[in-house]
Amino acid sequence: MKRIVIVLALVGTLGLTAWTLLTNKKEVEAKIYKPNPDQKVGVRTAIAELRNLAQETEFLGSFSPNREVEIRPQAGGQIIQLPFEEGQLVGTGRLLAKLDDEQLRYQVEGLQVTLEGYQNDLKRYENLVKGDATPAVNVERAQLNIRATEAQIKQLKKQIANTTITAPFAGIITEKMVEKGSVVSIGSPIAKITDISSLKLVVDVPEKAINQFRTGQSIAVLTEVYPNANFTGRVSMIAAQGDAAHNYPVEITVNNSGKHPLKAGMYGSIANTDKLKTQALAVPRQAILGSAKQPQIYVVENGKAVLKSVEIGTTTNEYYEITKGLHSGDQVVTSGQINLQNGTPVVAQ
Incomplete structure (x- = not known):
């Protein structure tokens, strides 16, 4: 008798639980929103049509x-002339600076005197060699001395030329880095010229x-x-x-x-x-859904939104070129797609 009571109690408990669950399910289902399949969703649309497309990118x-260099002398010394000011326009070859070259010129004068002495020695040795009064080696030594002295003079004249600094091209002095009387070294900047x-x-x-x-x-x-x-x-x-x-x-x-x-x-x-092409089938950018690899578009057909896969070509700031999946004159949805499913009734606003 006791077992029968227990079994009846369990059966009653299970039945009550099942009834409760069924009741709760009905209440939940009653609260869930069920869209009216016949209710039309308002959307904005545009017509797919041929357009002359062009993309302008800024x-x-x-x-x-065009050119800009720092003027750096190839010689060192004191600046004795500096005939320019910052912001001044200068032409090609215009004198920008002159360095003191007095000591170099004195050295050239001294070497020229030495050169004259070697040239006179050469004449004497050449006459003496003819009479076998001196060895021929003295003539060769005099010739070598003359060549060495001439080379030294050329080197000093090159140094003197480097003390005159000119503009390599026409331009504007955009920076003045020294003043007259300054002592500069080789390679130190004195000005910047800009073309x-x-x-x-x-x-x-x-x-x-x-x-x-x-x-x-x-x-x-x-x-x-x-x-x-x-x-x-x-x-x-x-x-x-x-x-x-x-x-x-x-x-x-x-x-x-x-x-x-x-x-x-x-x-x-x-x-x-x-x-792009003279005529291209195009739709507004807002009509495209999905990714660039798998683009889709809602097309309004018989009052319903039909989801179609398309292929796109070149894009502009406002339009996509459609190369496959649409025809000219198709009505495409450009706004309100979030409320749509394939086959949803729509009304264009």
Whole structure:
């Protein structure tokens, strides 16, 4: 009798538990939102159509001088002439500095006297050799002395020439490092000269766009300081090696303008237009779902959103070129895709 009571109690407990679970399931299911399959979702759409596509990419850089060097003398001494000021325009061969060369000239005079003595000795020895009055070796020794002295004179004259320092090219003195009366050594800088008759605009171009440039190509250049002025540059260098981010420096040479003078360090930019096919089937970028490898688009057909896989070509800032999966005139969804599933009824807003 006792076992029967226990069994009945267990059966009753299990039945109560099952009834409770069933009741809770019904309550949960009643609370879950079930979308109305006939309710239409509002979306925004656009028409896939043929367009003349062009992609304009702007690359920003800064201007650097055509040439810039520090003037360093090849001789040492005291500066006795320094006929320039910072900011002054100088021409090619213009005197920039003159070093004291008095001691060098005295040495040249002394060697010239010595040279005359050796030349006179040579004449005497040549006459004596004819009469066998002196060995021929004296003539050879005199000739060697003459050659050595002439070499010393040439060396001193070269040193004297190095005391005259001139501008290697036309430019502007952008830095003056010494004053008249200063004593300088060989190789110490005395000035910096900058040539901005033309400038070099260096921009970093990403790998995907580097093939749009070629050496010698003419290209429009824009500047912030002269927003309404048009400059034309020429691609003078394309780097053979990129950096870690796969950017390649491209150098554009721009002739300076008297009307709109440019300065080194100013910002400049180029806008390169990559023209695609004359006519290409295109949709707004907002219509594309998924990844670039597996793009998809919702197309409105018979009042429903149909999810289609497509293939894309070149992109611009606003459009994707569709190479497969759509037809001209198809209505594509550009906004509201988050509320859609394949076959969801839609209404264009």
